[in-house]
Amino acid sequence: MLSFIARRIAAGAVLLFVISFLSHLLLSVPDLDVGRQLLGSGATQDLVDAKNAELGLDRSVLVQYLDWVAHAVRGDFGTSWFTGENVVQAIGTRLPVTISLLVGVTLVTAVLSLLLGVWAGVRRGGPVDRLVQVLAVAGYALPGFLVTLIIVVVFAVRLGWFPAIGYTGFTESPSGWLSTVTLPILSLSVGSVAGLTQQVRAAVIDVLRQDYVRTLRARGLPPSRIVFRHVVRNAAAPALTVLGVQFVGLLGGAVLVEQIFGLPGLGGMTVAYTTRGDIPVIMALVMVTVLVVVTINLVVDVLIGWLNPKARVA
């Protein structure tokens, strides 16, 4: 298991390098005259050239990249060209917001989908199963932004139970943090709960049909024990895979939710800084995203391996 993790980490590191180089190449298009953008159209060409030289943009792309790597491995991602912020600090203040959302949604999705999916699968055709079917279709069919807007209007504007916008840091006030992330998490969870519940339900039904379950029943094991000890364990692996894929997909959904709730997360930052071509910030954001995706995939694989020894490919 440990060697498996070590190999995956090594592969992740290689991936970081490859993606950082490709991103750098893509961002180094000659048309992106950063100096001109920074100084405005009123500046003379001499000033623009001097600015580009100051930023080191007059060097070859490879030299620029190696310079970036040399600093990045020491944790120095430079400063934003446009706002003068330290990139690490800027991302540091926004990362907790997005991570709060992603982790929150993943937990809520995992717990709710497991409970609902198992219940629906075990009691097929019962009232809970029917309800789950209806909700799943609704959760799938409704576009994310519509769900989010409805949630804001109902729970924040009309009922006033939660704030409509903004974010409070966990360290600042845990209860404030919870009240500001609840609605965004709820908004993002609707779609993923709908998807995963169906997945769990199908897996449970599939496992219940297996011969060994019939054998266990014949031996007189109590149904609850069969379900939680055997069925859930075998149904969990495909569900975890879906959850991992969903988590990565959430990065896109988070952009929208952060905009509607006015949350100072990475989503809005990515949009704002990318359109301006702020390369130090974009590079760091790409690295953070790759790191998150690699980590999630690793965690999912380890969990699946732990649940199901057969999946541990040596």
Added chain:
Amino acid sequence: MKKTARAAATVAACVTAATVLAGCSGSGSAGSGSTTLSIATLTLPQSLDPADANGSALPFFQAVYDTLLKREPDGTYAPMLATAWKYNDDRTELALTLRGDVKFDDGTPFDAAAVKANMERFVKKTGAQAKTLKDVESIEVVDAAHVTLKLGRPNPAMLFYLSDAAGLMANPAAFAKSGDPLKTRPDGTGPYELDTGKTAIGTRWAFRRATSYWGRGLPYENVTINYFDNETALVNGIKTGQVNAAVLQDADQQAGVENAPKVTTVKQEFDFQGLLLFDRGGVVTPALRDTRVRQAINHAIDRRTMLDKLRQGRGQITNQIFGTDTAAYKKELDAYYAHDPAKARELLKQAGFGGGFTLRLPRITAIVPDALASSLQTDLGKVGIKVTWQTIDPGSIRQVFGQRAYSAMVMNLGQSATDWVTVGDYVTPGVFNMFGYSDATVKELLPKIQRAPVEEAGPHLQALNEHLVKDAWFVPFYRMTYLHVSDGSVKITPQSGMAVPSLYNYAPAK
């Protein structure tokens, strides 16, 4: 393995309970009452260095910096860091008298040398506003309290600029430091200081009352300015009281907030939307060289329908670029060009373009949504002008202004209350006149306007405005009504010639 099930159930219960608890204690983080003013904006300042300042981001800067002159809500000037100002007879020297009791936080005195250092740096840093001081040839320090600006030629907008970005005064001690500290740690003499602990640059700027302010402070202990990239979040913030004040540009959003309980609104017309014809010399699109072609475009467009359909009628049709607060403004010019496709076709025929021509236009989707794009394409298509839209992202706007790749562009532009600001922005060669086009009438009128005292320039300005309209330099559509909205706790006074109110224009509602 029962443990797993129990654990799962416990987690589920905790999540649910926590949600309910949070719901019970759900109070926003934004302040209410009169200790904190929470403003929302769609404008992102590049940084808090005055060299990067511009009009719509001015409130950010007004919190931490003072300007030489203060601009009152009606557009008149009042003393601020400068207590008096006087022109010489030919309006080429502007003498300023400065306050003597103002210091920066580190003890550096604010004096004539500081003014000189700030203005010279402002030009050298070539920010977007650097051009506003292009007529200043030199700055002479007379003594600590007196400074004289020597102008290469008279500039009727100079006082306006000194009450705007070019008049923001930062601590000269910060200029020499490496790494542009002013960008993230502003250092001025203003009524507030940036609370870096509560600030997340790019989303929320928190300001707390400065410990020692030379002037009369503003009525709020704290001010936060929150950036949003969409008006939906902003409207929700207003409705829940998490945001106290904002400006709404979008007609649908305005309609959605007007009847909300407690919300108070004030209307203001500031920006106009229109097609700016840069290429009146016909460099890229030869047809535009003929005045009749430009007039035909003006006649082809159905402004009334556009205003009703695209902005729910929230605005006023106009054919002139000068705003209602200027001396150049003539009400009758608002409707100079009637919607008349037959006349447009006739004019095109006279100009030798009866067979029509193609007009390539850049399009930034945030400014030109689908409805507007197809409306213009249809109206102009009916008279034989084929519009082809080319979508560009805001980052490549350089192609328009730097490379002069396009003949015209649809834009939303402010209408200053100061005539010469409008002239400088749109008529003289520069950013919005990048082809440098001019004509005999304009060349004759501009020096007259420049040399006349502001109060006597009216007739020349009206003549200029009339010429620009009749010669079809531009194709303005309408002035757009913007809505200042408050959650009911703030009284907002709009600022003449500015889309957003000055920071000084907010007060607790009685």
